[in-house]
Amino acid sequence: MKTEKIKTDLLIIGGGAAGCYAALTAAKKGELQILICEKANIKRSGCLAAGVNALNAYITEGRTPQDYVDYAKKDADGIVRDDLLYTISERFNEVTAHLEKLGLVILKDENGKYVTRGNRNIKINGENIKPILADAVKQAKNVKVLNRVNIIDFSVHNNRIDGAYGIGIENDTFYAIEAKAVIIATGGASGLYRPNNPGFSRHKMWYPPFNTGAGFAMGILHGAEMTTFEMRFIALRCKDTIAPTGTLAQGVQAKQVNSLGEVYETKYGLTTSERVYGTVTENLEGRGPCFLRTEGISDAQEESLLKAYLNMAPSQTLRWIENSTPAHENVEIESTEPYIVGGHTASGYWVDTKRATTIEGLYAAGDVAGGCPQKYVTGALAEGEIAADAAVEFIAGEGSTSELPENEVVDHFDEVSKFLQPKKGLYTTEQLEEAMQTVMDNYAGGIRTNYRFNETGLDVAEKKIHKLQELTDHLAANDLQEVMYIYELRERLVVCLSVIAHLRARKETRWHSFAENLDYPEKDNVNWKKYVNSKLENGVIKTFTRELTAEGQKTYEHLH
Amino acid sequence: MSIYIDEEKCIGCGRCHEVCPGTLIKIDENKKAYIKYPKDCWGCTSCLKECPKNAIRFYLGADIGGKGSLVHTEKSDGLVHWIVERPDGSTTTIDINPKESNKY
Incomplete structure (x- = not known):
């Protein structure tokens, strides 16, 4: 395994819809060096690989962005961030026009107006939406794309991100990347729970099986504040x-x-x-x-x-x-089995209106960003744009990149090398993944229990997930792709612990099925019209609550 | 859910390998594409749309009710032809015009 050290201004982790659009936005802002690290290939990666049927978030004639905020808020029974929803809603139509300019086919009537499907949707041919975005990224001259590079950890010092580590899953390379700012756009998490068809067709699921919650896990482990992981999405x-x-x-x-x-x-x-x-x-x-x-x-x-x-x-x-x-x-x-996904429900990083996370220099866009459900494609693009604008502004006030400490580079290299040993432990990555899914299915409200859970079950789940975390230390891999599978499993286990902590914290049942707490089967508007947030402290995920944003009046802005 | 790659037709160009969102398709020493992790296929069909030789077919696993039919795409006259071949040899073709929007 060789080592490659890279310096860039803006690192974008994940080249799906949000990541690609963030790159396009930042590329327009001058001479910044932008790097996308994508574990697949941006041409067909992320949620849009197969295409998409319609644009489901659009402000149709006679409607306003506030109408969209109200719709999303109602669907989530109040637990959303009005400020975040508003900032994407006011950009839906602008990013749609841009998509059409890039080549997306959108149905129009004889007067040249988009034909709507329902109150918020427009009709398209979205089969090639991802190749269209990828082509635009390839044409942006200051954007470099590293396909098949999987980021395994952030580099964070004094709560300020300064880069990331990754592995080239097909070129046997370890990457140490210095960056002035980072946008995390890795999507949400599938594969935490036992799927509908756990055999041959285990990956025939709603959400991309390759979205493993990496962005959530890396943030959680570095102490980022997270929100609403208890609002699971079930399709x-x-x-x-x-x-x-x-x-x-x-x-x-x-x-x-x-x-x-x-x-x-x-x-x-x-x-x-x-x-x-x-x-x-x-x-x-x-x-x-x-x-x-x-x-x-x-x-x-x-x-x-x-x-x-x-x-x-x-x-x-x-x-x-x-x-x-x-x-x-x-x-x-x-x-389906439950997923954790900030594009449909509200789980993810606790961000401000600029999509700044609580880690300085780290911005979140798309399904990793919390508080802002019902994003769909246009919302993910809008968040990519907002995050990129903010990151570019942040970089303008920065000097050079700071060098990653050599001992930490070595530590990360050694950790990857450790998994590359030929020694075979008793268990494989696949076996432990299935064990994790079984635990979550049985004790944390999976399909098996009709999504219901209680605190005793959650306690059992937590213990078993901790045990599985220990077992991952002994996993071995033949190549870096299999090493990636080990990291993905470890990331999912971290996300599982966060889900368990959040499900336990919300002592009510606000959303049937999404969070069906048998100890508290009723909705409790007196005590729980609040966000449940969390943060890792001394190795333990601590949950706490925050007050809801009042409509259009209150925002949460981070002061770094 | 998975794909079947016709070795006779495959020319080893690597386009399917390039686009697979799961990095599941590899090229072997005889320059033929093969799916290394069939159970990990999402069924997105990116690979078969990319294949210049129509060598890739996808099918539904028996566990989700598959009955052995194979689908592939061919392109001509600006249309994408989706061709379903049943085990009895009969076929159904649906033509998609990529310039036309979905009605729904």
Whole structure:
């Protein structure tokens, strides 16, 4: 393994939607050296690899950014940051126009206006949205992209980030990177819980299986304040293929029906968590399986559906062709395992309106940034833009990069080398990953318990996760890709501990299924209209609460 | 969820290896692409859209109800043709115009 030392002005960790857009924004601001480290290849990495069906966050005619804030706030039953939501909402339309300029196909009417789908969505062909963003990044002359480089740790001194360490998973290289500022854009965390289909198709999941919570874990370990990890996201999806249901619900107005043919969605409510909870409850009470009622749609509607799914989730179209098509058979639905994802729910770094984290010089954008749910693609881009603007401003006040301490470079190199030993411990990374998922499934509200948990179970989960952390010390790998798998497992275990701590801290049930606390099955607006935040102190994740931002009046700004 | 790579058709150009978001596809010593970690495939189909020889097909695992059909894409006249081949040899083709937006 060779070592490469790099100096840059702005390091962007993760080249998904938010990271690419941050790079494009910063590149426009002069002569900064910008480096993206991406563990895959930016052409098809992150959430948008397969494409996306629609832009779901857009301010349509007659609506205002505040309407979007209100919608997201209602969906999360109040536990959002108004200030953060507002700052993305006012940028949705500008980033959309930019996407169209870059080449995204957006449906327009005869007057040249975007055609809307519902109140907040516009219709596109998003199959190639990621290659479009990646091409723009490649054309920006001061942006360097290191594909297949996985960042394993931040370098932080006196709560100020000064770089990061990484491994080139296909070039046998250890990287020590000095940077004046860092944007973390690694996405959220999948794979914490046992998935719907744990066998051959274990990675056929809603969220990218390659988003392992690295950004969360690195921040947690360096003492960054985090928020709302108890608001897990559970998706309601087409059975088995885990393909989106929104296209059926919004596109052909398919209703959720139980096995008796009754429309049940109205019984439980229409927020994201209520739709999941309703389906779980219908199944529990013997009225499953549940479906989206598509029988009887027209041939033209069916053809459009088959095409729409090819542009974002081709497995569902294949499913229909192999079996029966939606006009002839209702589409069975199921809920997924829980994920931690700041783009849909509010888990992530505690940031200010500039997306500054509590670590000086570190900014967060996209699914790692907390407090700001329902971001979707345009919100992730908007946060990339906000974080980049702030990071560029921060860098302007900085001198040279500070050299990473040699002993710490050696320590990180040695840690990677230790895993590269040929010695084989008893357990493999895969076995420990499955063990972690089983623990979370059984004791921390996974599919097995219909997402329900209690404090006793959480205590058991915590102990078992700690034990698994110890076992990871003895893992071995044949190459740096397998070393990456070890780091990913270790990151997930850290995120699991944070989820457990947060689930335990919120002593109420505000969101059914997302955080169904059997010790406190009711909502408690007197005591829990608050954020639950956390911070690692002396090796323990400590939780505490913060007051909600009042609408448009109060913001949280960090003073470094 | 996984992919099947037709060795006869593969020319070892490495484009599938380049785009795979999971770094799951490798090129062997005979310059043929293969999927090293089939259980880790997300089913995004980036690789098959990238393949210049239509050598990559994807299928649904039996555990999620797959019935043995294989899908691949071909491109001509500005269209992307998605071709599903069933085990009995019958096929279904759906043409996508990348310049057209989704209706839903």
